[in-house]
Amino acid sequence: MQHEFSLAYAQALDSNDPLHSYREQFYAPYLQGKRAIYFLGNSLGLQPKTAQDEVMTIMEGWANFGVEGFFLGKDPWLNYQQKITPLLCDIIGAKKEELVTMNHLTVNLHLLMISFYQPTATRYKIICEAKAFPSDQYAFQSQVKLHGFAPADAIIEVHPKEGTELITTEDILATIEAHKDSVALVLFSGINYYTGQVFDIKSITQAAHKAGAYAGFDLAHAAGNIKLQLHDWQVDFACWCNYKYLNSGPGAIAGAFVHERQLSNNVLPRLQGWWGNDVANRFKMGNAFTPTATAESWAMSTSPMMLLAAHKASLEIFAAAGFDNLVTKSKALSDYLFFVLNHINQPVEKFKIITPINPDERGCQVSFSIHQNAKAVFDTLLPFGIFADWREPNVIRVAPVPLYNSFEEIYIFAELLQQILNAA
Numbered sequence: 001m002q003h004e005f006s007l008a009y010a011q012a013l014d015s016n017d018p019l020h021s022y023r024e025q026f027y028a029p030y031l032q033g034k035r036a037i038y039f040l041g042n043s044l045g046l047q048p049k050t051a052q053d054e055v056m057t058i059m060e061g062w063a064n065f066g067v068e069g070f071f072l073g074k075d076p077w078l079n080y081q082q083k084i085t086p087l088l089c090d091i092i093g094a095k096k097e098e099l100v101t102m103n104h105l106t107v108n109l110h111l112l113m114i115s116f117y118q119p120t121a122t123r124y125k126i127i128c129e130a131k132a133f134p135s136d137q138y139a140f141q142s143q144v145k146l147h148g149f150a151p152a153d154a155i156i157e158v159h160p161k162e163g164t165e166l167i168t169t170e171d172i173l174a175t176i177e178a179h180k181d182s183v184a185l186v187l188f189s190g191i192n193y194y195t196g197q198v199f200d201i202k203s204i205t206q207a208a209h210k211a212g213a214y215a216g217f218d219l220a221h222a223a224g225n226i227k228l229q230l231h232d233w234q235v236d237f238a239c240w241c242n243y244k245y246l247n248s249g250p251g252a253i254a255g256a257f258v259h260e261r262q263l264s265n266n267v268l269p270r271l272q273g274w275w276g277n278d279v280a281n282r283f284k285m286g287n288a289f290t291p292t293a294t295a296e297s298w299a300m301s302t303s304p305m306m307l308l309a310a311h312k313a314s315l316e317i318f319a320a321a322g323f324d325n326l327v328t329k330s331k332a333l334s335d336y337l338f339f340v341l342n343h344i345n346q347p348v349e350k351f352k353i354i355t356p357i358n359p360d361e362r363g364c365q366v367s368f369s370i371h372q373n374a375k376a377v378f379d380t381l382l383p384f385g386i387f388a389d390w391r392e393p394n395v396i397r398v399a400p401v402p403l404y405n406s407f408e409e410i411y412i413f414a415e416l417l418q419q420i421l422n423a424a
């Protein structure tokens with residue numbers, strides 16, 4: 001599509017956008033009385049206006065019924081998970097039984113690794129991307145050590161090719177093949193948090209299985225951002241946070257997926273807690289653990305109801321908008337963002353876009369590294385009402401999300417960035 005770099009053009013794109021009004025369903029920061037441009041949905045999504053009412057419903061249940069709130073009131077708590085999972089199926093590409101909402105991302109990564117990383121003396125390696133999110137790296141290191149292996153030997157990182165930022169699928173598959181006799185687990189992110197690169201989850205999973213390993217994914221930057229088909233792709237497990245694209249609040253309750261064929265895999269060890277026990281037995285207070293027949297069997301503790309309520313509020317907006325529609329708009333937004341960034345980056349190149357240009361290899365985040373005075377350029381954005389993200393040493397990440405960002409905001413941002421870069 002041939003774009004134009006003009007406010008009128010961007011506004012015309014907004015008027016043709018059937019999802020444009022969804023932005024009114026979210027609170028946004030205001031600076032000097034003006035709605036700020038919030039490109040940080042990849043960090044903390046904005047608050048749905050319905051979230052407070054959903055949380056208040058739980059508070060009222062608590063006030064009015066005490067512990068009986070589990071069974072009484074408008075939204076009894078006991079089966080609340082079952083209100084969440086159907087809303088997630090489309091977003092994650094999963095069956096209801098394969099989903100559980102629990103804990104936080106790093107905790108879930110550990111819990112799932114307890115099940116899916118069961119190394120032997122000969123098959124003990126984890127293959128992952130170089131520069132995975134630090135919390136994941138710490139999780140990998142501690143899991144490897146827990147089993148008596150040395151991280152330097154057991155963790156195999158796939159690096160970008162010399163002089164580039166991106167990791168090719170070819171290199172990932174070749175690395176799996178090279179370690180096919182010793183790899184126990186292949187664990188990648190769905191989207192790299194720094195570059196915004198989407199990894200080919202299906203091919204990585206196939207290669208891991210062919211090598212006799214499990215395949216798991218950290219979908220922090222993918223869930224609610226790109227189209228996922230975890231069930232069809234045969235992914236063994238995945239986990240994600242809900243505070244980014246899924247707008248469920250700071251420290252939101254997180255999500256996890258276990259493929260249906262693993263739910264009855266009795267070889268998998270699993271840490272147990274009473275909330276994973278079948279609900280028929282859960283309150284009998286006996287010592288027999290009968291795992292729930294779904295991924296909920298990985299849950300251990302009483303669900304934090306206020307967090308679940310905020311999560312539900314956001315998922316209901318996703319359901320109303322339709323996830324496929326959101327993905328279509330997201331592609332259009334990032335396509336326009338690429339256009340305006342390339343437009344202002346000439347005749348002299350002032351920055352380099354490090355996110356893949358191919359729309360199938362990115363979500364809505366675009367990262368670019370600034371050649372000169374990078375931090376000063378970044379620091380000028382916020383006073384002008386632009387919320388973007390800074391990553392050392394010189395990278396700015398912007399994520400226009402389809403639920404609450406507009407084409408006009410992309411244009412305004414690019415015009416301002418052009419001025420700042422020219423003055424820098």
Ligand SMILES: Cc1ncc(COP(=O)(O)O)c(C=O)c1O
Binds near residue numbers: 105189218221
């Ligand atoms: C890719 C990735 N993994 C893990 C984490 C850590 O998540 P949590 O603090 O919810 O455990 C984050 C947080 O932003 C992340 O982006």
